[in-house]
Amino acid sequence: MTLKTITVEAQMQEGFAIKSNINGHQLTIDQPEAARGSNLGPTPLETFLFAIAGCVGTLGRIIAMQRKLELRGMQVEVEGDYNPAGLLGKPTDDRIGFQKIRISAQIDADMTDEEKQSFLDEVCHRCPLHDNISLETEVVHQLN
Known part of the structure; x- marks a missing residue:
């Protein structure tokens, strides 16, 4: 059996934002403003x-x-x-x-x-x- 490993690294930003560069694609997740986030992403x-x-x-x-x-x-x-x-x-x-x-x-x-x-x-x-x-x-x- 040959397993393939996928790795994703993420960095905490200001507030609740979390950013990652995944194979050259920038992805940001966050919280809505109502939850004290900046709503920079889902x-x-x-x-x-x-x-x-x-x-x-x-x-x-x-x-x-x-x-x-x-x-x-x-x-x-x-x-x-x-x-x-x-x-x-x-x-x-x-x-x-x-x-x-x-x-x-x-x-x-x-x-x-x-x-x-x-x-x-x-x-x-x-x-x-x-x-x-x-x-x-x-x-x-x-x-x-």
Whole structure:
């Protein structure tokens, strides 16, 4: 088995802004002004959900190319429900993370609804981020 490692480094900026240069792409995440941020970018939670949507869309394109299907477009919506009490340090019996994540897609292709559902099932099955949120993944943290 050959594993590929992806590394992302991020730097805290003024206030709540966090910046990263990822393969030459500047990415900023922040908090809205109402949460004492500067609103320079989406929140980490929004970025996480966007990454899932992006992964699903990317896999849709890959699978369509592999099957030689004309995929004219795909709109992916990802919603997540969480209780913010824990991340704010307040007592809660809920998990800190998302309690439920819902992925829905509109697929613009010449397929029946059953074929579109089967396509989406395969897309989600092959999506690494879908896998990470569906199954337990070991996460370690340390000081450098």
